[in-house]
Amino acid sequence: MTNWHLGVDLGASTYKCGLISPEWKIVARNEAPTRALDGAAQAADRIAEHVRALISQLPNDAQISCIGICSPGPLDHKTGMIVDPPNLTGWRNVPFAQMLSERVGLPVSLEHDAKAAALGEFHFGAGRGATSMALIIVGTGIGAAMLVDGKLYRGAHDAAGEVGHITVDLDGPICTCGSQGCVEAYAGGPAIVNAYNYSTRRGVESAEAIVRAANDGDEIAQRVFRRAGRALGAAIATLAMLNDIDTFVLFGSVVKAGELLLAPARDAVPHYSHKSISSRVKIVVGELGNDAGILGAAWEEK
Numbered sequence: 001m002t003n004w005h006l007g008v009d010l011g012a013s014t015y016k017c018g019l020i021s022p023e024w025k026i027v028a029r030n031e032a033p034t035r036a037l038d039g040a041a042q043a044a045d046r047i048a049e050h051v052r053a054l055i056s057q058l059p060n061d062a063q064i065s066c067i068g069i070c071s072p073g074p075l076d077h078k079t080g081m082i083v084d085p086p087n088l089t090g091w092r093n094v095p096f097a098q099m100l101s102e103r104v105g106l107p108v109s110l111e112h113d114a115k116a117a118a119l120g121e122f123h124f125g126a127g128r129g130a131t132s133m134a135l136i137i138v139g140t141g142i143g144a145a146m147l148v149d150g151k152l153y154r155g156a157h158d159a160a161g162e163v164g165h166i167t168v169d170l171d172g173p174i175c176t177c178g179s180q181g182c183v184e185a186y187a188g189g190p191a192i193v194n195a196y197n198y199s200t201r202r203g204v205e206s207a208e209a210i211v212r213a214a215n216d217g218d219e220i221a222q223r224v225f226r227r228a229g230r231a232l233g234a235a236i237a238t239l240a241m242l243n244d245i246d247t248f249v250l251f252g253s254v255v256k257a258g259e260l261l262l263a264p265a266r267d268a269v270p271h272y273s274h275k276s277i278s279s280r281v282k283i284v285v286g287e288l289g290n291d292a293g294i295l296g297a298a299w300e301e302k
């Protein structure tokens with residue numbers, strides 16, 4: 001018998017399932033809307049159906065011993081409990097791994113989506129060959145997952161990686177978390193939109209529109225991204241010094257700004273860190289997109 005894998009990336013708007021060969025290639029996939037408001041039990045029913053559809057495509061000599069699923073946090077990896085995610089409304093203390101396991105008749109492991117994406121990029125994507133890597137998701141919020149010496153770093157309460165709330169300015173703007181001067185208050189999508197609208201007195205609604213403006217030569221838009229990139233670079237410098245991480249893989253909607261964000265982030269790292277450390281820092285964009293979560297959820301750490 002050959003050992004195959006199956007990963008599920010449960011997001012706020014859609015879930016994506018992938019059947020993975022022993023060579024870690026996704027060979028079949030399906031997806032559907034999460035419809036979180038219908039409740040966790042209904043979502044588990046529908047995901048189980050999609051998982052069974054993929055299992056039915058297994059070759060004769062193949063087996064799956066465990067299914068991996070990742071979802072937005074906070075969650076408890078050990079118990080498989082989704083705790084209280086802001087993006088899955090009403091899903092409070094849901095034993096989702098157990099619910100899915102009962103429906104498909106296989107063990108299920110639950111992982112935080114950022115940690116799963118980090119495992120995916122580390123083993124199969126932009127982090128291949130690194131020994132220590134951080135995956136930083138820059139979207140509405142900023143979060144991260146870190147692999148130190150090849151292992152996920154979880155911390156005492158599985159809550160490590162709140163990179164978005166590293167303070168980069170003691171007197172900076174108030175952040176949604178209640179603190180001030182957080183990276184997220186400069187480089188999160190809403191922060192970029194607010195900073196641009198404040199300076200231009202316009203009512204632009206998305207960071208994407210500001211990317212287009214910057215690419216069309218709008219100097220205020222370019223300045224907003226320079227500041228966001230510098231804040232991100234300062235946080236990366238901090239992580240590099242703290243954990244000796246050299247590979248930083250960026251992910252998320254704001255990263256679509258490309259070099260507008262990445263170039264000032266790269267320039268900021270040597271400015272805000274020890275030279276011997278900054279010279280080794282590499283900042284790259286994730287290679288796997290949605291597949292990172294599917295592959296990482298299915299990966300079982302030894």
Ligand SMILES: [Zn+2]
Nearest residue numbers: 165175177182
């Ligand atoms: Zn904050």
